[in-house]
Amino acid sequence: MGTKKAHYTAVIKTNQPLAHQQILALPWSQVAIAHTRSETGHGRVESCSIKVMAIADSLGGIAFPHAKLTIRVHRRRQQRGKKQTRETVYALTSLDAHQATPAELASYLRGQGAIENSSHHIRDVAFAEDACTVHTGRTLRALVTLRNLANGVLHTLRADNIAKTTRAIRDLPERALPFFGISLEPDSSET
Numbered sequence: 001m002g003t004k005k006a007h008y009t010a011v012i013k014t015n016q017p018l019a020h021q022q023i024l025a026l027p028w029s030q031v032a033i034a035h036t037r038s039e040t041g042h043g044r045v046e047s048c049s050i051k052v053m054a055i056a057d058s059l060g061g062i063a064f065p066h067a068k069l070t071i072r073v074h075r076r077r078q079q080r081g082k083k084q085t086r087e088t089v090y091a092l093t094s095l096d097a098h099q100a101t102p103a104e105l106a107s108y109l110r111g112q113g114a115i116e117n118s119s120h121h122i123r124d125v126a127f128a129e130d131a132c133t134v135h136t137g138r139t140l141r142a143l144v145t146l147r148n149l150a151n152g153v154l155h156t157l158r159a160d161n162i163a164k165t166t167r168a169i170r171d172l173p174e175r176a177l178p179f180f181g182i183s184l185e186p187d188s189s190e191t
Contacts, residue, residue: 007093007094007095007099008066008093008094009071009091009092009093009095009105009108009109010064010091010092010093011089011090011091011109012064012090012091012092016064018063019062019063019064019092020090022062022063023062023070023072023090023092024090026053026070028051028053028072031051031052031053031072032051033049033050033051034050034051034052034102035049035050035101035102035103035105035106036048036049036050037103037106043079043080044077044078044079044080045077045078046075046076046077046078047075047076048073048074048075048076048106049073049074050071050072050073050074050102050103050105050106051071051072051074052069052070052071052072052097052102052105053069053070053071053072054068054069054097055067055068055069055070055092062092064092066094067092067093067094068093068094068095068096068097069092069093069095069096069097069105070090070091070092071090071091071092071093071105071109072088072089072090073088073089073090073091073106073109074086074087074088075087075088075089089109091105091109093105093108122151122162122163127147127150127151127166129144129147150166153179154166154179157179
């Protein structure tokens, strides 16, 4: 919303305790479900329901800049042969109710989750980020930057399986050289 006039949709987790508590305290039981979606595939059935509520300035608003709407997404997932799982996610957006339908808001959140899950999965599985013992300071920022750079290079070069490619490079580091335009093959013009 600042100088670029861009809007946001942000998932609010417990690491933002004030905004999270304010959203939880809203009268969700009095709000009708605005949109539902069900999907079947990959051995599972997933359904979600979305409730949307305007944030009333008269109630003091929410401790998050420019928030206009709050969103509650309740997901149910049934994996074949397993117990049903349920999850409730809360989000805020700077969009007004006339700027996005509940279905569009759900789509934005689904897209954001896919990006976040993909990025975190790659950084954890391929680069063992969660096992890293560095937790603060410049070294942590440098490691995150290098992991993101490696991830970006592998995606740009269309690596089919980033974890497999990373293991192959770990086992024979010279395999990474072609990613940077360096060849180990002798130049035929030199013979």
